[in-house]
Every structure is written in structure tokens, then in C-alpha cells.
Amino acid sequence: MAKTRPEIALDSFDLAILKILQKDNATPQRTIGEAVNLSAPAVQRRIKRMEEAGVIAANCAIVDPARVGQPITIFVEVEVISETAELIDAAKAEFSAAPEVQQCYYVTGEADFILVIVVATMADYEALTRRLFFGNNNVKRFRTFVAMDRVKVGLTVPL
Amino acid sequence: MAKTRPEIALDSFDLAILKILQKDNATPQRTIGEAVNLSAPAVQRRIKRMEEAGVIAANCAIVDPARVGQPITIFVEVEVISETAELIDAAKAEFSAAPEVQQCYYVTGEADFILVIVVATMADYEALTRRLFFGNNNVKRFRTFVAMDRVKVGLTVPL
DNA sequence: AATGAAATGAGAGCGCG
DNA sequence: CGCGCTCTCATTTCATT
Numbered sequence: 071m072a073k074t075r076p077e078i079a080l081d082s083f084d085l086a087i088l089k090i091l092q093k094d095n096a097t098p099q100r101t102i103g104e105a106v107n108l109s110a111p112a113v114q115r116r117i118k119r120m121e122e123a124g125v126i127a128a129n130c131a132i133v134d135p136a137r138v139g140q141p142i143t144i145f146v147e148v149e150v151i152s153e154t155a156e157l158i159d160a161a162k163a164e165f166s167a168a169p170e171v172q173q174c175y176y177v178t179g180e181a182d183f184i185l186v187i188v189v190a191t192m193a194d195y196e197a198l199t200r201r202l203f204f205g206n207n208n209v210k211r212f213r214t215f216v217a218m219d220r221v222k223v224g225l226t227v228p229l
Numbered sequence: 230m231a232k233t234r235p236e237i238a239l240d241s242f243d244l245a246i247l248k249i250l251q252k253d254n255a256t257p258q259r260t261i262g263e264a265v266n267l268s269a270p271a272v273q274r275r276i277k278r279m280e281e282a283g284v285i286a287a288n289c290a291i292v293d294p295a296r297v298g299q300p301i302t303i304f305v306e307v308e309v310i311s312e313t314a315e316l317i318d319a320a321k322a323e324f325s326a327a328p329e330v331q332q333c334y335y336v337t338g339e340a341d342f343i344l345v346i347v348v349a350t351m352a353d354y355e356a357l358t359r360r361l362f363f364g365n366n367n368v369k370r371f372r373t374f375v376a377m378d379r380v381k382v383g384l385t386v387p388l
Numbered sequence: 389a390a391t392g393a394a395a396t397g398a399g400a401g402c403g404c405g
Numbered sequence: 406c407g408c409g410c411t412c413t414c415a416t417t418t419c420a421t422t
Contacts, residue, residue, distance in 0.1 A: 078296070080297065085297070088290070088292055088297065091289065091290035091292075092289055092290055092292055093287075093289060094287070094288055094289060095254070095255075095288050095289050095290040096254075096288045098413085098414060098415090099414075099415070099416095100413095100414075100415095108391085108392095109391070109392050109393080110392095110414085110415080110416095111391080111392070111393090111415090111416080111417085112390080112391060112392075114415070114416070115390085115391095123296070124293055124296060125292060125293055125296040125297065126290050126291070126292060126293075127291045127292065127293045128252075128253070128290070128291040129253055129254050129255050129288075129289075129290050129291070130250065130251050130252060130253060130254050130288075130289070130291060130383075130385075131247070131250035131251055131254040131285045131287070131288050132285070132286045132287040132288070132289060132384055133247055133250075133251055133284060133285060133286065133384075133385075133386045133388075134283055134284055134285075134286045134386075135386045137237070137282070137283060137284040138239065138244070138247065138284065138386055138388060140386055140387060143334065145334065145336060145343050147374075162378070162380045165380065165381070166380055166381045169387040170387050171381060172381075172383060172384065172385060172386070172387075173381055173382055173383065174380040174381040175302065175304065175374075175376045175378065175379055175380060175382075176376065176377050176378035176380055177304060177374040177375060177376050177377060178374065178375045178377060179372065179373060179374040179375065180372065180374075181374060183380075184304050184374060184376075188386055188387060189387075213338065213339065214338060215306075215334075215336040215337065215338040215339075215340060215343060216336060216337045216338065217334040217335065217336050217343075218335050218336060218337055219321070219334065219335035220334055221321045221324065221325055221333040221334060221335055221342075222324070222325040222330060222331075222332055222333040223332055223334075223384065224289075224331060224332065224384070225291055225292075225331060225382070225383070225384060226289075226292075226331060227292045227293075227294045227297055227299055227331070227347055228299060228328040228329050228331075228347060228348075229292075229297060257398085257399065257400090258399075258400070259399075267406085267407095268406070268407050268408080269399085269400085269407095270400095270401080270402085270406080270407070270408085271406060271407075273400070273401070273402095274406090277401095
């Protein structure tokens with residue numbers, strides 16, 4: 071189940087710290103402190119607090135997919151036949167389980183799911199569509215958009 | 230301009246290290262070393278090498294948008310009128326410049342751009358559409374998909 | 389109650405064999 | 406590549422406002 075998520079109030083110091091950590095979480099606390107006019111321990115306490123509260127969900131290295139032999143990014147809009155809770159949950163679980171599926175969102179509008187997929191070759195993508203879409207009786211239709219340019223990539227939140 | 234990107238060969242050790250860093254880049258090198266059967270300095274050298282080569286594009290904190298007052302994630306498919314290089318570049322620049330635009334991809338298929346947008350309220354999104362889409366003569370059409378559930382989120386590359 | 393200054397300890401960074 | 410050292414930085418303690 072989901073971890074505890076205490077509601078937490080963030081002041082302008084916290085937001086300033088987040089702004090820096092979103093760009094580079096290896097920034098020394100001392101440097102952050104200088105930037106926001108706070109001592110290093112104060113910065114440390116705030117970071118820890120935000121990590122425990124789930125404001126900072128993760129600290130991770132961003133890998134360039136092209137550099138590790140996965141140069142193709144694809145968006146897929148998926149429309150399902152039946153939208154019962156059970157079938158939707160099943161679809162969520164199945165899509166999420168695939169490592170090639172980088173992001174999966176359940177959405178309103180003309181589609182039900184939007185997936186972001188990263189693969190090495192189009193043949194891999196084709197194989198994936200067989201498994202994920204043609205192999206799923208509840209998938210009515212899907213539309214594929216192949217990325218020609220990753221113009222802006224990130225999970226940065228506007229602050 | 231883009232930084233130098235020397236081609237680099239990655240062995241199974243490098244991939245194993247990346248796999249760990251993608252989940253948590255604060256993992257001590259010693260711990261990584263134990264996991265992949267390598268000494269800490271060896272791990273360090275490999276990480277440094279991959280950072281310099283651009284394999285590791287960034288190290289950053291992932292912020293939960295809902296926790297910082299930006300609970301709404303929206304996908305937008307944008308179709309443009311003219312696809313001349315100049316107009317496409319202009320659109321890329323304009324979309325990228327908006328802080329609410331978290332991701333922007335130039336794609337093939339029935340749309341030209343796919344944007345991932347993070348905002349606090351639907352009113353904010355409406356204001357953004359006015360600026361970005363209605364205020365751009367080259368935007369023919371756009372379709373909005375509001376995320377109801379962020380089923381799987383991340384920039385993790387399959388390794 | 390949260391901060392800043394100083395002391396402690398862990399981990400990163402480098403040269404060595 | 407692994408072992409050792411050094412040094413920076415993260416972390417804790419404590420006095421202060």
C-alpha cells in the first residue's frame with residue numbers, strides 16, 4: 071500500500087531548495103544554503119523532512135536512452151472496450167509491468183491510456199504491441215506516435 | 230551547442246550500475262560495488278566516465294507535483310498548419326520555454342507535438358492554451374487529455 | 389521552535405601498487 | 406582493478422534567538 075503521506079506546509083525556502091534539487095541533487099548543502107540564505111544543517115533538515123513527507127519522491131540518475139541502445143521513444147494512445155474498474159485495473163497492472171513502458175497515464179478524453187514507450191528498434195515495438203495490445207481483448211484501438219525529437223524531457227515541476 | 234558526446238562502450242557492469250542509479254543515485258558507491266561485485270573506486274570511475282560521456286544526463290530529485298500544489302497533469306496533442314523547419318523550430322522554442330510544459334516531443338503520426346503539462350488548476354491550463362495554442366497562428370488543432378491517474382511515472386530506461 | 393556554529397563520522401575522490 | 410589515504414561533505418550535538 072501507499073506510504074504515509076502527512077500533509078506538509080512548504081515555505082519559500084523549501085521551494086527554493088526543491089528548485090535546485092530538481093536540477094541537480096548532488097549540489098552540496100553548503101552551496102544550497104548560500105543560494106537560499108540558510109545554513110547547511112537547516113537545508114539538510116528541510117530536505118529530510120520533504121523526503122519523509124513524499125514531496126521528494128525519489129533521487130535518481132537520468133539516463134540518456136539513446137546512449138544505452140534504446141534510441142526510440144514512442145507515445146501510444148490506447149482506447150479500451152470496457153471501462154469497468156476491474157478491467158481498468160488489470161490494464162494498469164499489465165502496462166506498468168512492461169519495462170519498456172516508461173510512463174503510463176489513465177486519462178479522460180478520446181483515449182483511455184497514454185503510454186510512453188522506450189525501445190531499441192521498431193521490431194521491438196512491434197513485438198510489444200503484440201503482447202500488450204493485440205494480446206489484450208479489452209484493447210479496442212491504439213494510435214502510435216513516434217518521437218522524432220525529444221524537445222524537452224524531464225519531470226520538473228513548475229515552482 | 231551540444232557538449233561533446235564521445236561514443237562509449239558500456240559493459241554489463243556499467244548497465245548494472247545504471248540500473249541502481251536510476252532508482253536511487255544516493256546509493257553509496259560501496260553498496261553499489263557489493264551489488265555488482267566491484268570495488269567502490271571502480272564504481273566511482275565508471276560513474277564519472279558515464280557522466281562525462283552524457284550517458285548519465287542528470288542527477289535530480291523527483292518532486293511529487295501534487296505535493297507542491299500542482300495536482301493536474303495534462304497531455305496535449307498539437308497539430309500545426311505548416312511544417313517548415315523555421316515554424317517547427319519556433320514552436321519547439323515556444324513550447325519549451327513554458328515552465329508548465331514538463332515534456333515536449335516532436336512526433337510523427339496524426340499529431341505533430343505531444344506535450345505533457347503540469348498545472349495547479351484547470352483555469353491555469355485554460356490560460357496556458359490561450360497563450361500557447363490560440364495565440365499561435367501555426368497551431369491548427371489540439372486535443373487535451375487530462376490525467377486521472379499517474380499509473381507509472383518516471384524516466385527510467387529499460388536496461 | 390527553528391536556527392547557526394562547531395565537532396563528529398561517513399563517503400567521495402585520488403594516487404599508489 | 407583493488408587498496409590505502411586524504412579531504413570534502415553529510416550528519417549530529419549543542420548553545421542561541
